[in-house]
């Protein structure tokens with residue numbers, strides 16, 4: 314709770330957090346927020362400019378763009394979030410076991426991860442789509458398959474570095490059980506690292522999903538999805554470029570909000586960085602670069 | 611109380627599949643009695659910290675045994691609150707997310723006491739190591755080296771253990787603070803009547819606080835002497851070590 318207060322003192326972080334909260338709430342309660350049915354066709358309103366009734370105008374089939382953006386939150390953000398949660402979950406469990414207990418388990422888990430990581434990501438996704446067929450859920454499955462190994466690796470490295478510290482040694486000497494050491498020491502100290510890598514790859518996963526939808530491999534029409542909306546606007550890219558704007562800007566705003574938040578999170582979750590921040594007001598987080606540098610797109 | 615019997619320890623050098631073995635400790639046998647302060651002196655790389663990890667039950671010896679009151683020290687239940695430790699690196703000895711209070715709470719939670727008793731105990735411990743109660747809410751990065759090490763010592767004595775292992779506990783502090791911490795350790799020993807195993811490469815500090823010192827070299831016991839007889843050590847290596855300090 315205290316950490317959340319610190320986080321909210323940072324204006325950029327507070328703004329990013331509110332954007333994300335609004336996005337997620339709007340996505341969950343999409344039917345309440347959307348002014349129209351996102352799939353309702355009005356051929357007479359094709360490419361209509363924004364009006365009071367249709368705030369962001371209408372697309373090539375006369376559908377309400379605002380409603381489609383709001384319904385698009387579900388596949389573009391919420392499902393990506395779910396896939397992220399599953400892969401981070403798997404990564405955290407395996408990473409904690411491998412990094413804390415070391416030995417044979419570690420060696421086996423790491424070799425499996427090495428094998429998984431030696432497949433090129435995009436090719437894997439395309440292969441999964443080739444086998445399971447086109448569709449949102451298959452892309453999400455491919456995401457989980459590709460990302461868990463990467464999360465496992467990073468979390469294991471982070472856990473390993475903390476597992477060797479003297480306060481863990483001291484707990485072991487005291488006779489504290491491994492489970493307790495993991496929950497009381499390891500999880501809190503590695504949480505900032507996990508939050509930062511998870512949030513930074515959240516942004517890139519949203520972009521990737523939109524990319525695949527743009528290529529027509531993701532969710533199928535007439536469902537709304539941001540990448541697909543971009544694709545639909547592509548046909549009139551030169552005659553009516555403003556139709557790219559709504560989905561394009563939405564993606565940029567949401568992904569940037571996630572990235573800003575991920576930077577701020579690292580500071581807020583680390584008492585040491587937090588202290589230095591209050592002494593040297595306005596200095597950026599120095600160590601965010603450390604883990605983010607390892608991001609694979 | 612703590613007895614070490616023909617302990618050998620080696621590490622596999624290089625990667626996981628490597629076969630090269632480095633022998634770190636060979637055939638170590640000694641005992642540390644109740645309330646005794648045993649110094650372990652040796653050069654860097656002689657295996658002092660390794661021996662410390664074995665004594666604390668953090669690692670298992672390849673052969674031989676380390677027994678605490680007859681039970682194997684690797685067994686978590688045998689050492690539960692009976693053995694404690696202070697490490698060299700005070701900056702990583704306290705979880706950076708814990709306040710001093712939370713750090714002291716950890717060992718206290720191992721014993722079944724109620725909330726108020728624990729709070730009183732924290733005040734008492736802080737007082738005993740010469741810190742006032744305002745330190746309770748501080749985070750480790752807000753403490754100086756000497757203060758952090760005092761907190762570590764308070765944490766180590768919290769469960770009133772029978773034995774505390776101090777691995778280079780004063781080595782990273784500067785001169786006058788080293789002396790203060792040594793005095794503190796001496797006074798705590800009077801209060802709690804604990805045994806100390808004092809690992810160091812500083813013979814003077816060892817001579818100041820220990821009853822007996824064990825000199826080790828390349829993982830073997832070179833000599834074991836009572837502190838009164840430190841002047842007339844037998845082995846050539848121990849002589850050389852002493853000479854370096856006197857001159």
Ligand SMILES: Nc1ncnc2c1ncn2[C@@H]1O[C@H](COP(=O)(O)OP(=O)(O)OP(=O)(O)O)[C@@H](O)[C@H]1O
Pocket residue numbers: 621622632634652653654655656657658659660661811
């Ligand atoms: N976990 C380990 N794996 C492999 N080798 C190790 C390990 N721990 C220690 N060693 C080796 O054991 C030897 C003794 O190390 P140790 O840390 O016990 O020395 P030390 O006497 O404590 O030295 P110092 O005074 O510098 O602390 C060293 O050569 C070191 O390389």
Ligand SMILES: [Mg+2]
Pocket residue numbers: 658659660778
């Ligand atoms: Mg050492």
